[in-house]
Amino acid sequence: AQKVTQAQTEISVVEKEDVTLDCVYETRDTTYYLFWYKQPPSGELVFLIRRNSFDEQNEISGRYSWNFQKSTSSFNFTITASQVVDSAVYFCALSEARESNAGNMLTFGGGTRLMVKP
């Protein structure tokens, strides 16, 4: 089983629609962090948000919001009133300790390609 699952491979919406990108993770640890990164068409990876496993408060940043639910091991990302500039691939990632105890590791989901049409 994948450690980080982004079941939506591609989503297409029309501008101004709200859209939610799903992320489900799997870990044996009680202390971990979750991240979202954005990869626009230019290819670079842009850090969006970090959330630790003890903080289940939802977070809002402008049109972006994140819903973290430990009970369902999910960390979903919602864009309100989407814009064409939101078109990108979005990655969810899990930071946890390595089983070998040799440091920590960051595991990425497969990504969701979001296309926002005018």
Next chain:
Amino acid sequence: EAQVTQNPRYLITVTGKKLTVTCSQNMNHEYMSWYRQDPGLGLRQIYYSMNVEVTDKGDVPEGYKVSRKEKRNFPLILESPSPNQTSLYFCASSLYNTLNQPQHFGDGTRLSIL
């Protein structure tokens, strides 16, 4: 400007011809890492380095080598590239290898092995 710099950005080469992708960071970060990105698989870690002269295998190390002789540089070496190594590669760094540190990524290197 704080950044991770990779070179080259694009490379088309042939099977078996050794190549090196350079990575340099100017943030005095201890932790550096290489990932490859393939459709539907996200980013997978190839190798990582906790500090100078300390490197270890990630999830997909086969066919790759790395070295960390200086803190700022972490080159990725493909001794005998094969077509299955055609991919988009990212170098990343963070101050330390702690759970909460977001990694800073380079702009990526697109390799095509014919």
